[in-house]
Amino acid sequence: MPRIRQKRRVLLPPKMEGFKPFGMSRCKVGQIALTYEEYEAIRLSDYQGLTQAEAAEQMGVSRPTFTRIYEHARKVVASALIEGKTLLIGGGDFESDTYWYRCCACKQVNTSDEPAPYCQSCRSKDLKLLHDPSNDTNVSTLLCYHDLRIYVTNKGEMIMKIAIPTRANVVDDHFGHCEYYTLVSVDENNNIIAQENLQAPQGCGCKSNIAGVLQEMGVTVMLAGNMGQGALNKLSSHNIKVFRGCSGEVKQVVSDFIAGKITDSGMGCNAHHGAHDHQCSHHE
Ligand SMILES: [Zn+2]
Ligand SMILES: [Zn+2]
Ligand SMILES: [Zn+2]
Missing domain, CATH: 1.10.10 (Arc Repressor Mutant, subunit A)
Known part of the structure; x- marks a missing residue:
């Protein structure tokens, strides 16, 4: 037992x-x-x-x-x-005992006995689930x-999982047509604690649900080459933040990213999800 x-x-x-x-x-x-x-x-x-x-x-x-x-x-x-x-x-x-949510619009914390369809204080439907009492x-x-x-995590460890569309150890320019995805997990001290490869789906990845698969695996960051707006929107809708304009050896790109040397080449900060609290002077 x-x-x-x-x-x-x-x-x-x-x-x-x-x-x-x-x-x-x-x-x-x-x-x-x-x-x-x-x-x-x-x-x-x-x-x-x-x-x-x-x-x-x-x-x-x-x-x-x-x-x-x-x-x-x-x-x-x-x-x-x-x-x-x-x-x-x-x-x-x-x-x-209760469901916990944070409202992405007004930041108010909501608690309720039943799953909540909208924020109790501003009625926004943009709620982020923080805790589910059934799980x-x-x-x-x-x-x-x-x-x-x-x-x-449940042990208080902080983990960021990064995906890089890869072909022969180099960042692939088109994320939908890459050979595989290199997945790198980084801990709070910026150490790489795990690395694995995920086989890319057959055919054109743009039409597959790769964004959903990556999200389910815990990926929140993608370091990519050039990417069209459609693919970008799809990844964003799965909570994956994309840094475009990356090129070269995967290993080098990851260490540059960890060192804070990589910014997205093609996206202004007003394109972010407006609810995310951040100060843009740091990463512009
Ligand atoms: Zn609200
Ligand atoms: Zn494609
Ligand atoms: Zn920003």
Whole structure:
């Protein structure tokens, strides 16, 4: 029998996706993740002033488990504060009774017992699901960071998955006709932690559902050569941000991207999804 894991109950989502330091050089800003249950531990203990025993009971975990969550939470917050890191709140291994959404239009957090068709405060239908009570395990959350979308996993790890249309180890100019896709996973310290190849679909990729396949695999960034508006729109609609104008060896392109040397060659910032909070001076 598998060991039954203690449930870590989180009452409500935080209002924000995270915190950014200011008054320092933005290029030096790193990032760190606080999981939802770590946020909850700080809320119960430091904000509400519960004893650790009371907080543990509220979260439905043993006292030692609570202490472990709480101490790690403090370490994460301290490291953001001292080192000047952006704190992203998301992901985690927890349960909550309600559906959580963030409205992409007004940024309001919505919670409800049933799936919500629109935002309770502005009626926008552009809602991003943060938590589904029918699927509590292994929650990973998609967050925006400097315009890029990063997954925070249930362990609080931040992963960005990049796809590169490839032919013979070189970026293929036409993403729909490439030989295969090189998929690269990058962690929060910009280390490449995994690399794999995904066979391109037969025939013209423009007509296939490759964008949907990549999205399901967790891809949020594509480094491509030239790309038409149609393909670009299709990838964007699957939450994949495309950097056009990349060329040369795949390995070099990835390391240039990680070093922040790559910007999209053909897209102005007003073409972004308007709801994504970012400051464009950094990547223009
Ligand atoms: Zn709204
Ligand atoms: Zn094509
Ligand atoms: Zn931008």
